Amino acid sequence: MKRSSSLVPGHERSPFQQPVSCQSCRTRKLKCNRGRPCFNCSSRDFDCVYLSDQRQPSRLPVQTAGPGINVSHSCERDCSALRERVRRLKAAVFGADEAEVVQKISTSARSIH
Structure with a gap:
């Protein structure tokens, strides 16, 4: 057995x-x-x-997400995609571009003070 x-x-x-x-x-x-x-x-x-x-932590070799794709590049691409998604969601919520939202916020903040 x-x-x-x-x-x-x-x-x-x-x-x-x-x-x-x-x-x-x-x-x-x-x-x-x-x-x-x-x-x-x-x-x-x-x-x-x-x-x-x-013990010192061993240095692991850079892992790949697929053939020829470096994990750090994959993470950067994901991060960029998430930033773009946040920008679009802000635009959808506020009904304007991010620059216009910042302008509206700063204008309203000045009118309060």
Whole structure:
């Protein structure tokens, strides 16, 4: 009978799992409560150091959204499209171009003061 390395079909474990217990508990093979500091380290006056605190985040390669499309370019394009949509919605709500809306707001603000 073949044992599966994963409980969920189609979901593989990563080759490296980051330890969640502190270094002292791992060295002494004690149950760590994962506090900051953990109970074992605080009761023994040890320095509570977690391996995840010491690691530098790895630089991930630039991902692509499709063949030859850089994610940052895709995000810029989406952002531009959203800005245009907001501009059109403002025009629809206020019944004018954004420049005219700003002009109306500044004129009405002057008349109040």
